[in-house]
Amino acid sequence: MKNEEFIKTVWEYYKKNKRAMPWREDISPYSIFISEVMLQQTQVARVLAAYPLFKSQFPSFKSLSQVHTATLLAAWQGMGYNRRALYLKAAAEVVCTKYKEVLPEDTALLDKLPGIGHATACSIVAFAFNKPVVFIETNIRRVFIYYFFSDTEDVSDNDILPLVEKTLDKKNPREWYWGLMDYGAYLATQIENPNIKSKHYVKQKKFEGSVRQVRGAILKYLLKRSYSKEELEKIYTDDERLFTALEQLEKEGFIASKKGRYNIK
Structure with a gap:
């Protein structure tokens, strides 16, 4: 054309x-x-x-x-x-x-x-x-x-x-x-x-079951109140994604840990 x-x-x-x-x-x-x-x-x-x-x-x-x-x-x-x-x-x-x-x-x-x-x-x-x-x-x-x-x-x-x-x-x-x-x-x-x-095409990763899904859920919890790691571990039992998500969120400035409890920074 x-x-x-x-x-x-x-x-x-x-x-x-x-x-x-x-x-x-x-x-x-x-x-x-x-x-x-x-x-x-x-x-x-x-x-x-x-x-x-x-x-x-x-x-x-x-x-x-x-x-x-x-x-x-x-x-x-x-x-x-x-x-x-x-x-x-x-x-x-x-x-x-x-x-x-x-x-x-x-x-x-x-x-x-x-x-x-x-x-x-x-x-x-x-x-x-x-x-x-x-x-x-x-x-x-x-x-x-x-x-x-x-x-x-x-x-x-x-x-x-x-x-x-x-x-x-x-x-x-x-x-x-x-x-x-x-x-x-x-x-x-x-x-x-x-x-x-396209040479630049990248298929989007699934949201379900991803660390990104856990990150979003953690932020929703913390918008309501603070949570201890133990409380979060009860929600995400034996889920390694929790620790990765917490580490990322803290490193990126979303959350902070004080006296064993996580809050929105």
């Missing part, structure tokens, strides 16, 4: 089927910042459910930077990958102290914020500031592999990026990327996932 036909296909789909999302209505840098971090590893439906309350509780970089960890994690419940909540707070602290509560428009500066990374930095710049940066995320990758690499295996992002740049609407990158993402989400419901042809 030629670039012109591809562009027409994406725009036509988007104009008829664009998804309504609160962070598309409020495109302030703060709204885009928190929504893009939430969307890193969480399905859109779950973010849509959590985003309004989270934003109402923490309506600014300043309020997010000052929140206690327990309050933050309680607001983050249901989102998974709780480490992102700590990264959000840490990044907000940098924005407040270093940039006087004004989010930088430079991808290189955003990339240095805790938990952001290059792709998220680019998406923030594209959506908050409507700048024509070039980046790839899951849905974008799916669309380009489907249309341009249908007969190719082991597709590298380096193969895709030049096409992303050539087809990018430099006058309206914000909506073009929304269109790509919406179309990619649609394709995911219609065909076998083209992303399995």
Whole structure:
């Protein structure tokens, strides 16, 4: 398919089927910042459910930077990958102290914020500031592999990026990327996932029975009250995952142990 036909296909789909999302209505840098971090590893439906309350509780970089960890994690419940909540707070602290509560428009500066990374930095710049940066995320990758690499295996992002740049609407990158993402989400419901042809494809590990599952459960317990290791061992009898989870959570700054009891830090 030629670039012109591809562009027409994406725009036509988007104009008829664009998804309504609160962070598309409020495109302030703060709204885009928190929504893009939430969307890193969480399905859109779950973010849509959590985003309004989270934003109402923490309506600014300043309020997010000052929140206690327990309050933050309680607001983050249901989102998974709780480490992102700590990264959000840490990044907000940098924005407040270093940039006087004004989010930088430079991808290189955003990339240095805790938990952001290059792709998220680019998406923030594209959506908050409507700048024509070039980046790839899951849905974008799916669309380009489907249309341009249908007969190719082991597709590298380096193969895709030049096409992303050539087809990018430099006058309206914000909506073009929304269109790509919406179309990619649609394709995911219609065909076998083209992303399995990506060189970077990694099958997600099962949540059930994982250390991550135990970590999440421990945090839910500790949000209600403190627990001793003995109490937790009664819940997770002869389960080695408990000790790994406790060690990780303490090392990463989620919890602290004092007088033999664990609390949210």
